[in-house]
Amino acid sequence: MATFRFVGVSLLLVIQIRTAxxxxxxxxxxxxxxxxxxxxxxxxxxxxxxxxxxxxxxVIEDFHFTWYESGVKETSTARILWDDTYLYVAHVCEDAWIAARCREHDGPVARDDCFEVMLAPDVEQPNVYFNIEWNVLGAWVDNHRPHGPKQPKAHRWDAEGVKIAGTYEGSLNDDTDRDVRWTCEVAIPFTNFTGFAQHTPPRPGDAWNLNLNRHGGDTNLQYSQWSPADTPRPSFHTPHRFGRVTFSDKMR
Ligand SMILES: [Ca+2]
Ligand SMILES: [Ca+2]
Ligand SMILES: [Ca+2]
Structure with a gap:
């Protein structure tokens, strides 16, 4: 009887610890x-x-190095704006070794130093999301995941009317020296999300889920992001971990 009680208490403790x-x-x-x-x-x-x-x-400046192992944690800052036509994203990436070779749409941008916005325009359907990823040359990859990240293949999607321009301080694709930073300014028409967002353009107070990711390059390849994912290996496709953005009609 005494043994039974001990086991019972132990199980209870385990359950309590696990719950906590x-x-x-x-x-x-x-x-x-x-x-x-x-x-x-x-x-x-x-x-x-x-x-x-x-x-x-x-300014968004708390980028997380979610899967950090070693190397230099180069900082990023980002800002987002909107008007009736566009969602605007801008970022500044401190980078001692800037790499960018891809110039074509849907090319191997991910091998370059690249930056990405992932957005789910309806918080009621957080698994329905889009991603646009670009390099400092203004080349970009765009994809749509209408059924969440676990579907085997991204759905072909070409965003229309996207404008991207980049500038950099340093030497491109020459890692024998030290560069300073690269900057991109991006405009994404809201019409790309008609039928997915509650309103296009958004109405003040509308909320989307969104994340910003950075990775790539030849030297010191790192992964960093605004809202940290929860996967053991690097994967930005975690829409349940995106941040939350709210559109305001205020101007600052
Ligand atoms: Ca780099
Ligand atoms: Ca360089
Ligand atoms: Ca400008």
Missing amino acids: FGDETAGSFEQPRYTIYRAVAPVMIDGQLDEDAWQAAP
Whole structure:
């Protein structure tokens, strides 16, 4: 009888510990949030972030090196804006070794230093998402996952009207020296998400799930992202871990 009681108490303890651990694990992910303000004036897509609108936009600077093993953690900053036509994304990537060779649409951009926006335009359908990934030369890859990340193949999707411009300080594809940074300015027409977003263009207060990812390059290849994924190996395709952005009609 005494043995039975001991086992019973032990099982109870195990259950309590597991419950506590599970709660802690579930609570450890805090979805990052960002307010997308309206651009106060037109944004010229030229790779220069000198518009007043960019200066006024909040800065995302807490990029996570989710699968870090070794090497230099090069920092990134990003900002997002919108107007009635476009979602704008801008980023600055500190980079001592900038690589970019791909110039064609849907080419091997992922081998270059590249930056990506993943977006799920309807928070009620978080597994329905899109990704656009570009390099400093303005080449991009675009894909649509209408059934979540586990489908075997990305659905062919060509975003229309995307504008990308990049600038860099340093030497491209020459890792014998040290570069400084590369910057891109991107405009994505909202019409690409008609039928997927609640409203196109969004209405103030609308929310999307979104993530920003960076990786690639020849030297010091790293993976970093705004909202950290939860996979053991590098994979940005974790829409359940995207951040949350809310469109505001305010101008800062
Ligand atoms: Ca500009
Ligand atoms: Ca690099
Ligand atoms: Ca270089």
